[in-house]
Every structure is written in C-alpha cells, then in structure tokens.
Amino acid sequence: MTRIGILGAGRVGANLADTLASAGHDVILGRRNPKAQSAAPTEDLHPGISCSDQRTAARTADIVINATPGDSALDRLTDLRGELAGKILVDVSNATRDAGGLPGDLCYPGSSLAEQLQAALPDTHVVKTLNTMLFMVMTAPDILATPPTAYVSGDDERAKKTVTGLLGDLGWQPAWIEDLGDITTARATEAMILVVPHILRRHGFKPFAVSLAR
Numbered sequence: 001m002t003r004i005g006i007l008g009a010g011r012v013g014a015n016l017a018d019t020l021a022s023a024g025h026d027v028i029l030g031r032r033n034p035k036a037q038s039a040a041p042t043e044d045l046h047p048g049i050s051c052s053d054q055r056t057a058a059r060t061a062d063i064v065i066n067a068t069p070g071d072s073a074l075d076r077l078t079d080l081r082g083e084l085a086g087k088i089l090v091d092v093s094n095a096t097r098d099a100g101g102l103p104g105d106l107c108y109p110g111s112s113l114a115e116q117l118q119a120a121l122p123d124t125h126v127v128k129t130l131n132t133m134l135f136m137v138m139t140a141p142d143i144l145a146t147p148p149t150a151y152v153s154g155d156d157e158r159a160k161k162t163v164t165g166l167l168g169d170l171g172w173q174p175a176w177i178e179d180l181g182d183i184t185t186a187r188a189t190e191a192m193i194l195v196v197p198h199i200l201r202r203h204g205f206k207p208f209a210v211s212l213a214r
Helices: 013-023 053-062 070-078 113-120 157-169 183-203
Strands: 003-007 026-031 049-053 064-067 088-091 096-100 102-106 125-128 151-154 178-182
Touching: 003 013, 003 053, 003 102, 013 026, 013 049, 013 157, 026 157, 049 053, 049 151, 064 070, 070 096, 070 113, 088 113, 088 157, 102 183, 113 183, 125 183, 151 157, 151 183, 157 178, 178 183
Parallel strands: 003 026, 003 064, 026 049, 064 088, 088 125, 151 178
Antiparallel strands: 096 102, 125 151
16 A cells, blocks of 8 residues: 555546545545635545645655646645655646647647656656546546557656556556656657647547557
C-alpha cells in the first residue's frame, strides 16, 4: 500500500482517487478549499480516501498526482517545493489557454508543463502520463474498443517504474504503456491536446484516447 496525495478534486482527481483507493492504496485528496463542494462530495468518497488542503496532501503522501488545471499548476506546485522534495510527482494535466471552455493554445510552446515543473522542482521526480485521453479512460482503459496508449515521460527510471506499477493498478496492461524517454518527450504528448477540441466538437465527451497503433 502506498500513500498517494492527489492535488485537485475535480472529475480527474476524484476518478483517480476512487480507483486507487479501491486498489488498496491510502489516498488523500487535496482540495484547494477543503470545505468547498467539489466533484467528490466527502460523503460519497471511498473509505480509503481522506480529504485535506493541498499542502497537507503533498506533505504527507509518498507519491503526489497533479490533477489541478494545467494553466495554473506551475505556480501552485512551485509553492509546494518543500513538501514535494524527494517525492514522485505524477503530472496528468495539460497546460492550455481557455478557448470557449475547450483547450486552446499551449501555455508552453516549445516546452511542456512537465519540463517546467521539473526545472522548478529539481528535488522532485516528475513523471508525465495519462494526459492524452478523457478522464474516464484513465481508470478504465478497457472501455475502448481499441487498446489505448498511456505514454510515460520522465528523467528518473525508478520513478517511471513506480508510476508504471500505479498504471497497472488503474487497469493498464503492460503492452499499452509506452515509455517515451526523458522529461523533454512530454512536449510531444502535451501537444497532442491540440487535436482534442476538434474531436470534442464533433463527437462530444465520448471516451477516447490519442493512441499508438501498431
């Protein structure tokens, strides 16, 4: 069992929290305002999930997942540098500018949020994954007719191996996980978000993933 802190209690964070708790992990869901209503009301949470503010979640967890909005994540997580030191930070967000409620231009063209986070948090092992799909596929990859791909980017091999294990707890088979290499490869997967608004306009929020076909 691993103590996992999830920063962000919206649809992404709540979905990840429930599945990881069901897999036997001790999960602490970090809300910006712990008393506020969110996509995960306290009374509906899995018994393996507790709630706190985000600083406490980052400080007390072994592994931290960033499920906060990507366009503001860098400032928010930089403020938690001390709490995140020596830990794995799994970044599942995309940093884009709002375009009428849909993802717009990239906030870090020629780079990526994951790279910016790694530079700002040198004592933290940043691993990028799960940002190329709708949130429901993150924890139920087998709902798609075609096996999806979970891309993984990061500088630390041990951290990536640990995150790959967590992906297994979320239902990802080893053949569906693609290790792209170091953290700079995250700029490729983050750029995949540019196709998403066009898909959403045509098909709505039906489950999909931007995957590798062989």
